[in-house]
Amino acid sequence: MTFNKTLLATAVIGALLASTAHAETLRWTRSADSLTMDPHSQNEGPTHSVNHQIFDTLLYQDMDVEYQPGLATDWYVHEDDPSVWVFEIREGVTFHEGQALTADDVVFSLNRARHEHADMRGLLTSIVEVRAADDFTVEVVTDGPNPLLPNNLTNLFIMSREWAEEHGVEDPQNYAAGEETHAVRNANGTGPFRVESREPDVRTVFVRNDDYWGIDHYPMEISELIFTPIESASTRVAALLSGEVDLLQESPVQDIERLAQADGIKNEQGAENRTIFLGMRMDLEVLDSADVDSNPFADRRVREAINLAVDATTIQRSVMRGNSEPAGMIAPPFVNGYSEEMDEVLPADVERAQELMSEAGYGDGFRVTLNCSNDRYVNDEQICQAVVSMLARIGITVDLVAQTRSLHFAEMAREEYDFYLLGWGVPTMDSEYVFNYLYHTKEEDRGSWNFTGYSDERVDELTVSMGQEVDEEARNEMIAEAWQIVHDETLYIPIHHQMLTWSMRDDIDFQVQSENTPHFKYLRFNN
Amino acid sequence: MLAFLIQRVLQAIFVMLVVALIAFSLFHYVGDPVLNMVGQEATEADRAELRARLGLDQPVPVQFFQFIANAAQFEFGISYRSARPVTDLIVERLPATLELAIISAIFAVVMGIVLGIYTALNRGNWLSNFIMTASLIGVSLPTFLIGVLLIYVFAVELGWLPAFGRGETVRLGDWWTTGLLTTSGLRSLILPAITLGLFQLTLIMRLVRAEMLEVLRADYIKFARARGLSKRVVNLRHALKNTLIPVITIIGLQLGTIIAFAIITETVFQWPGVGALFITAVRFVDIPVMAAYLMMIALVFVVINLIVDLLYYAVDPRLRVQGGAK
Numbered sequence: 001m002t003f004n005k006t007l008l009a010t011a012v013i014g015a016l017l018a019s020t021a022h023a024e025t026l027r028w029t030r031s032a033d034s035l036t037m038d039p040h041s042q043n044e045g046p047t048h049s050v051n052h053q054i055f056d057t058l059l060y061q062d063m064d065v066e067y068q069p070g071l072a073t074d075w076y077v078h079e080d081d082p083s084v085w086v087f088e089i090r091e092g093v094t095f096h097e098g099q100a101l102t103a104d105d106v107v108f109s110l111n112r113a114r115h116e117h118a119d120m121r122g123l124l125t126s127i128v129e130v131r132a133a134d135d136f137t138v139e140v141v142t143d144g145p146n147p148l149l150p151n152n153l154t155n156l157f158i159m160s161r162e163w164a165e166e167h168g169v170e171d172p173q174n175y176a177a178g179e180e181t182h183a184v185r186n187a188n189g190t191g192p193f194r195v196e197s198r199e200p201d202v203r204t205v206f207v208r209n210d211d212y213w214g215i216d217h218y219p220m221e222i223s224e225l226i227f228t229p230i231e232s233a234s235t236r237v238a239a240l241l242s243g244e245v246d247l248l249q250e251s252p253v254q255d256i257e258r259l260a261q262a263d264g265i266k267n268e269q270g271a272e273n274r275t276i277f278l279g280m281r282m283d284l285e286v287l288d289s290a291d292v293d294s295n296p297f298a299d300r301r302v303r304e305a306i307n308l309a310v311d312a313t314t315i316q317r318s319v320m321r322g323n324s325e326p327a328g329m330i331a332p333p334f335v336n337g338y339s340e341e342m343d344e345v346l347p348a349d350v351e352r353a354q355e356l357m358s359e360a361g362y363g364d365g366f367r368v369t370l371n372c373s374n375d376r377y378v379n380d381e382q383i384c385q386a387v388v389s390m391l392a393r394i395g396i397t398v399d400l401v402a403q404t405r406s407l408h409f410a411e412m413a414r415e416e417y418d419f420y421l422l423g424w425g426v427p428t429m430d431s432e433y434v435f436n437y438l439y440h441t442k443e444e445d446r447g448s449w450n451f452t453g454y455s456d457e458r459v460d461e462l463t464v465s466m467g468q469e470v471d472e473e474a475r476n477e478m479i480a481e482a483w484q485i486v487h488d489e490t491l492y493i494p495i496h497h498q499m500l501t502w503s504m505r506d507d508i509d510f511q512v513q514s515e516n517t518p519h520f521k522y523l524r525f526n527n
Numbered sequence: 528m529l530a531f532l533i534q535r536v537l538q539a540i541f542v543m544l545v546v547a548l549i550a551f552s553l554f555h556y557v558g559d560p561v562l563n564m565v566g567q568e569a570t571e572a573d574r575a576e577l578r579a580r581l582g583l584d585q586p587v588p589v590q591f592f593q594f595i596a597n598a599a600q601f602e603f604g605i606s607y608r609s610a611r612p613v614t615d616l617i618v619e620r621l622p623a624t625l626e627l628a629i630i631s632a633i634f635a636v637v638m639g640i641v642l643g644i645y646t647a648l649n650r651g652n653w654l655s656n657f658i659m660t661a662s663l664i665g666v667s668l669p670t671f672l673i674g675v676l677l678i679y680v681f682a683v684e685l686g687w688l689p690a691f692g693r694g695e696t697v698r699l700g701d702w703w704t705t706g707l708l709t710t711s712g713l714r715s716l717i718l719p720a721i722t723l724g725l726f727q728l729t730l731i732m733r734l735v736r737a738e739m740l741e742v743l744r745a746d747y748i749k750f751a752r753a754r755g756l757s758k759r760v761v762n763l764r765h766a767l768k769n770t771l772i773p774v775i776t777i778i779g780l781q782l783g784t785i786i787a788f789a790i791i792t793e794t795v796f797q798w799p800g801v802g803a804l805f806i807t808a809v810r811f812v813d814i815p816v817m818a819a820y821l822m823m824i825a826l827v828f829v830v831i832n833l834i835v836d837l838l839y840y841a842v843d844p845r846l847r848v849q850g851g852a853k
Contacts, residue, residue, distance in 0.1 A: 035609055041610065179605065180615070184609070184610050184611060201609075201804070231797060235675075235797055238679065242690050244689055409558075409562045413559070413571075448569075448571060449567065
């Protein structure tokens, strides 16, 4: 009897211990799987999301998109040389397979990501040299002062040099080689979870890394994380409703209402780092698709009229069912350089818009083609349909061409569009990124997404110097000036900032991350 | 016989070449894979460089002949999306599709024949009328809608069956994985198999019923009845046997269709088969995977047709006489 009681007591204590150690499984779904485990070969959202569970970066953006130390405990500009960034590397960190992390691994990883086969190299073009000053200090030399370098490292995962050499994956995957490398399906990181099994596009199982350096800093309540991508939106929602998954990362707009009403399920919402807008080709003499012998978009009054006619508030209400934030500028609120004043949405004013059209000599309107994607942004095609009817009110007849993303962006890149829909996120959280890609004159290595033909010397000058100015105040003044110039020109027609919705079991305590990158080490269970 | 065989094989090769050509020319209209392969920070020079590495800057005829030369050796290159050899991807996904196709074919054939016989023998009673009306739904509703409806009823509302995936699988031999040996695997199979097989079921059922009604009016059935044979023997032995000849032809031809049209069912149920692989590839403009899939489906149809032709040759003496006379 006593023996039995002891046994029982042991069992109870055992169970209690187990529950404080949180033997909890979380089943997670979203629409797409990671493309590869190789952390440097792809620069793509779902791939980064998965890699953030397995690997660490020097610094990262937490659930509030604030910069936090990861494998670097501190980072600063070298006191003697403004072109050198110093990173102090965390000591006592080991990789999943037991290798100890040193500065050499960081140097190796940054150089690997700069390899010509690595897609990540696009973020590291300013780097000239990466060197280890000692075992736990890394110095990164750039081609001039670069205040934004750390912002470009938040998705730059650190691998083990020893492991890479052992498996012959010192270089990222080369697609032309026709072979799969070891790093495509195997990973050895320092992150909060290790990969237990992986079937690409089917199922990836992660288990908690109990030796994680941050095990005491973060909740780390998930002991097993199961990721199953589900491509079809209705099936994804059904899987959550039927209790087969616990967390759904991209809830389809049309189902948000239904999920909110379902028992035991809640929605978490937040601003996404992506602004949707329309672009107009203004440098051509004559537009390809228009029925007039001139380029109406070259006239600022026409662009302003379009801005007044496109009613972002109505689009928010009827197309997005409330799940968007009408925008006045192409930068969401958490980006450096954001100004409430410029993000203010002008109330639609059709009369004034018609006046402007007449002043510009287009009182009878004109005809033009609008090119849209239909599977890239939330309700992209419907947004464009709404724009078509809104512009009809000021006499602009819009022919809508909505097509799949791979065609849309290919034709856009060939500069075939007069009038187009585009969405833009700011991964560096700084306006410089927006100016560099969307407003700078289209050149070899800048302005690569500026399909408007806009070119302004002052804006170009400001763009370049805001990427080099180290003095924060002076920098912010440049950013403000540049925004004012492009705002006065009405270069793009901003529509809205997209919103993100993640739906989950209602006993889960987790918030939306604006980069759409969940860090599951932060997730808590309320039970 | 040999001449006939060679002639048919040459025809099959010709068909495969035409499919390859059509598929290849279509790829130029699905978009630019390079844009999906690089991030938004990539410059025009980066894209051009990747395009050159993939050989996409070569003239189209050069690319086509390169493709044919590789395909002839079952070498389809590496997936642009997942950086893995296409042959591996297809081999990994094929068991899921074949299991689904075979189970739904069995479901369609068994249920189709049983219901067809029942409705033919019990013409006009309420159950037959109900089955016939219900079968109209199977013919007219699109597959994805049937799938969504089944998920809604059996997974979300009743919670009996899983909404997606293949459940747990067991590895048999080197590369075959099966879901038929685990409870979760079997449970996962039910809804997709019904979704995929429903159209074939109604088709077979209506065909069996029509043929059966035709046969039951034949003289030899009347004689059999007159001889006092039991109803069971008349219906199931004499009548059914003669009903099945056209049905078997249809079933053979439909098997290829089931494999090819598993695309939609697999997408709805997130079934990890080759169809879902193809859809993902189309979205990404993953040309090597799309090409390999289309060639594989063409091969399935060509082989089935070849077998059917050879069977006709074996069954129909007139073909042999003609061949011999030449």
